[in-house]
Structures are given as structure tokens and as C-alpha cells.
Amino acid sequence: MKYIPIERVETGRIGYQQQVKETNIKRIFDLVRFGRCKSRAEIVRCMNLSATSVSVLVEELMSRGLVEEVGPAQTTMPGRRPISLRLNSDARQMATFALSRDGVRYCLLDLECRVVESHTYPLSIEGLTDAEAGEAYVRLFEQVLKRRSKRFDSARALMIGICFPGVFLENRKTYSSGTELNVSIPEGIFEDFGRRMGLPLCVINSTRCKAYAEKRFLDARDPDAPETEYMLYADIHKGINCAVIAKGSIYTGPHNISGLLGHFTIDYQGRPCHCGNRGCLERYVNQDTLLEDAQKACVEAGTQPPADLKEAARRCADEPALMAALQNSARLLAFGLYNLMCSSGMNHIVLSGIEALGDAFLEEVRRALMERTLLVCRLDLSWAQAGRDSRNVGICQYFLDKVFTITG
Ligand SMILES: [Zn+2]
Numbered sequence: 569m570k571y572i573p574i575e576r577v578e579t580g581r582i583g584y585q586q587q588v589k590e591t592n593i594k595r596i597f598d599l600v601r602f603g604r605c606k607s608r609a610e611i612v613r614c615m616n617l618s619a620t621s622v623s624v625l626v627e628e629l630m631s632r633g634l635v636e637e638v639g640p641a642q643t644t645m646p647g648r649r650p651i652s653l654r655l656n657s658d659a660r661q662m663a664t665f666a667l668s669r670d671g672v673r674y675c676l677l678d679l680e681c682r683v684v685e686s687h688t689y690p691l692s693i694e695g696l697t698d699a700e701a702g703e704a705y706v707r708l709f710e711q712v713l714k715r716r717s718k719r720f721d722s723a724r725a726l727m728i729g730i731c732f733p734g735v736f737l738e739n740r741k742t743y744s745s746g747t748e749l750n751v752s753i754p755e756g757i758f759e760d761f762g763r764r765m766g767l768p769l770c771v772i773n774s775t776r777c778k779a780y781a782e783k784r785f786l787d788a789r790d791p792d793a794p795e796t797e798y799m800l801y802a803d804i805h806k807g808i809n810c811a812v813i814a815k816g817s818i819y820t821g822p823h824n825i826s827g828l829l830g831h832f833t834i835d836y837q838g839r840p841c842h843c844g845n846r847g848c849l850e851r852y853v854n855q856d857t858l859l860e861d862a863q864k865a866c867v868e869a870g871t872q873p874p875a876d877l878k879e880a881a882r883r884c885a886d887e888p889a890l891m892a893a894l895q896n897s898a899r900l901l902a903f904g905l906y907n908l909m910c911s912s913g914m915n916h917i918v919l920s921g922i923e924a925l926g927d928a929f930l931e932e933v934r935r936a937l938m939e940r941t942l943l944v945c946r947l948d949l950s951w952a953q954a955g956r957d958s959r960n961v962g963i964c965q966y967f968l969d970k971v972f973t974i975t976g
Contacts, residue, residue: 570736570755571971572762572769586975592617593625593974600635600653601679601968607650626653632974633659634679655679661724662967663717665709666731666774666959669748669806672705674712675960676719681968683957685719687712693751698742701749702757709761726972728767729963730758733774733809735825743771746842747807747830747850770967774959775803776818779811781954781962782918798914801952802829802905804858804921807850812912817970827908830854834903849904855922858897865893877924884928894925895932902936909937920952 595615599605605614611622629635636656657680666673671690675683691708693701709728713720734745742752762769779801786796799813808830812819819826830850831843838847851857855877862880863873869889874880884891905917919930934949954961 570771572759590973590975596625597629597634597974601655606652609650660726662726662729662964663713663720664729664960664963668733672708675957677964681961681964698752699754701751702753706757706761725767727770727967730771731774731777731959731963732771770963772963775809776811777959777962778803778920779813780818780966781958782952783813784965785954799916799918800908800914801918805855807854829904829908832904832907834900853897853901861897862890862893865889881926894929898929898932899936902933906937906940915946916948918950918952923951
């Protein structure tokens with residue numbers, strides 16, 4: 569996870585007064601953005617600030633174009649009717665690119681993190697060197713923003729987000745994606761691109777973006793319920809990635825590689841893995857092996873192998889061999905998840921990438937986890953629900969919540 573400002577961050581200390589002001593103005597921006605306060609009076613009630621201070625800060629948000637006034641507010645209170653405030657969602661934009669083996673998913677989002685323009689661009693980097701692949705990506709980004717997009721406006725852009733399906737390796741200064749893209753992009757290529765565009769870059773692991781979008785989806789679904797502070801998000805594709813939400817934010821660990829669920833061993837004498845370990849979970853449970861194991865079971869039982877996971881899920885109720893294969897996969901996955909639950913102390917798990925297997929599979933994973941009754945007394949297990957563009961949406965939500973500052 570990396571935020572690359574246009575200029576290097578100043579090392580000089582920001583003044584205390586300036587810090588207090590930024591904290592307060594950002595808080596007001598968030599109260600308006602999330603619709604929790606619709607007038608200056610409501611903001612005064614929410615914050616420990618005088619009416620005058622709130623007025624000054626709201627004035628500044630308005631002069632920056634981030635917040636706007638909309639007529640008198642609807643209220644039953646006597647006296648002068650207050651003017652309503654709302655987010656000026658068109659005031660700023662965020663351009664995002666999510667990389668995967670299928671190509672690049674481009675989404676332009678407004679300040680409410682709504683997608684206002686999107687397109688998927690196929691891009692093959694096969695046979696290219698790492699540097700060539702990196703250049704091919706940024707060439708595409710630049711083409712999209714400078715020529716193909718109809719709505720991108722660099723004057724209103726806050727940042728460019730890149731959802732990367734891998735990790736940033738600090739010692740090598742590269743963005744490395746082994747399983748998904750098989751590429752290691754030198755950091756300088758992204759940095760130069762940001763400089764050329766005159767915009768800061770935010771590069772975050774794709775699974776972490778999805779996890780943050782899921783957290784925000786769950787929080788928005790029930791605004792009165794407590795915030796989702798702790799969550800494990802397992803993204804199952806050609807391998808298994810996991811993101812950890814802790815204290816309401818993305819937990820990266822000191823070396824930016826926390827939650828590598830795919831490399832939790834479930835058999836110390838098991839299949840060798842490219843990471844150097846043996847019996848890693850992702851060698852047994854991933855999109856390909858799940859289907860292969862189901863197909864193998866059908867071949868052995870003398871029935872037609874399923875073409876995809878959806879078909880396997882649909883047929884398993886009538887075919888015991890297929891059912892046994894899926895149950896076995898669910899149990900292997902539960903072994904890995906249990907390791908993760910024990911090491912993190914968390915019991916809220918969201919699974920993504922194999923939703924086609926349906927609720928019966930999820931129930932099997934739940935059953936297997938609940939057998940470990942000493943430590944698992946409560947379990948919150950569900951499929952991901954944040955939607956198709958959760959990578960692009962999640963990176964913008966995270967940026968606005970945790971990185972963006974109003975006063976610079
Ligand atoms: Zn491994």
C-alpha cells in the first residue's frame with residue numbers, strides 16, 4: 569500500500585494549530601459527506617466546537633467547492649429555518665485502474681464514490697519484461713485519461729488510484745504480482761506517471777481495496793449498528809489473498825504483507841509451493857483446483873464433469889461424489905481460515921471469488937469451523953456483497969477516509 573504524492577512529503581512538522589484545524593474541517597467534511605449532519609446547527613451539536621468556529625470551517629469547505637448550501641432545511645424547530653448543507657459531489661474526481669489478468673478496469677468516481685464512467689480495457693503483458701509491462705500499463709492509463717475518457721477532468725482530480733493484485737516489496741522497490749500477473753513493476757514507472765499527470769497516486773493491493781469496500785458496504789447497510797472494525801476478507805482466485813481490516817482500517821503489518829492466507833500450511837508434508845513452503849492452502853483451494861477436484865470426482869463416478877463451479881454447485885445435491893469433493897474442499901478451506909482466526913483473534917470472515925459455489929458450500933465451511941468449539945464460539949461468515957467494482961470503489965473510499973486532507 570503506497571501513497572505517492574506529487575512532491576516528496578515535507579519532513580518539517582506541521583504546526584499544532586494547523587493540525588487541529590485539519591482534524592476539525594475533515595470531521596465536518598465527513599459528517600456532511602456521510603449525511604450525518606445537514607446543517608451548521610447539527611454540526612455544532614455533533615462536535616465540541618462553537619457555532620462561530622463551525623461557521624468559519626464550513627465557509628472554508630464552501631470556498632473550496634467541497635460543500636454547498638441548498639435552501640432552508642426541513643425542520644420542526646421554531647425560529648429561523650437553517651440552510652441545508654450537502655456534499656458537492658461533482659467538485660472532485662478520482663480516476664482508478666484495477667489490474668487483473670483480464671486487463672484493466674477503469675472507473676472514474678465522484679466525491680460520493682459513485683462510478684460516473686467505466687470501461688474494461690484488455691491488455692496482455694505476456695512475453696514483456698517487467699519494465700516493458702509497467703510501461704504498457706502506464707501508457708494505457710495515460711491514453712485513457714488524456715484521450716479516451718469523456719468525463720475525466722484533471723483540474724478536478726484528487727488522485728489516481730491503482731488497485732494492484734500483489735504486494736509492494738520494500739527491499740526491491742517493486743510492485744510484485746506472482747500468481748495473478750506474474751510481473752514485478754519497478755516503483756519508478758508509476759512515480760514518473762504520477763509526475764507526468766501532475767497528480768498523486770494511491771497504489772493499494774486489490775484484495776485490500778475489496779475488503780475496505782466490503783467494510784463500508786456493511787457499515788452503510790445499517791448506519792445505527794456499530795462500525796465493522798475487525799474483518800478477515802479471503803479472496804479466492806488463482807491463489808488466495810487475504811486482507812485484514814483492523815480498528816476500522818486496512819491492516820498491513822510492518823512489512824506490508826499481512827494476511828497471506830494462501831501460504832498458511834495445511835499439510836507440512838504436502839505439495840511444494842513457489843514460496844518455499846510445503847502444503848500451502850492455495851495449492852489445494854483456488855478457483856482452478858476447486859473445479860479440477862469436482863471434475864475428477866465426477867470422472868471417477870462415471871458422470872459428466874461439470875464445466876464450471878456454478879454447474880458443480882447446482883448438481884451436487886443429486887450426486888454424492890460431487891458433493892463429497894466440494895465438502896472436502898470446504899473443509900480444507902476451513903483449516904486455513906481457522907489458522908487465520910487463531911492468529912488474528914478475529915471471527916468475522918468474508919469470502920470472495922467463489923460465490924458461484926452458493927450457500928451450501930458456505931454452510932459446509934461454517935460447519936467445519938464451528939467444530940473447533942474451543943476457540944470458535946461465534947462466527948460471522950458470509951459471501952462478499954460490495955459489488956462488481958468494489959476494487960475501484962474501495963480504493964476511493966479508503967483514500968477519502970484515511971489519506972485525503974482538506975487543507976493540504
Ligand atoms: Zn506458499
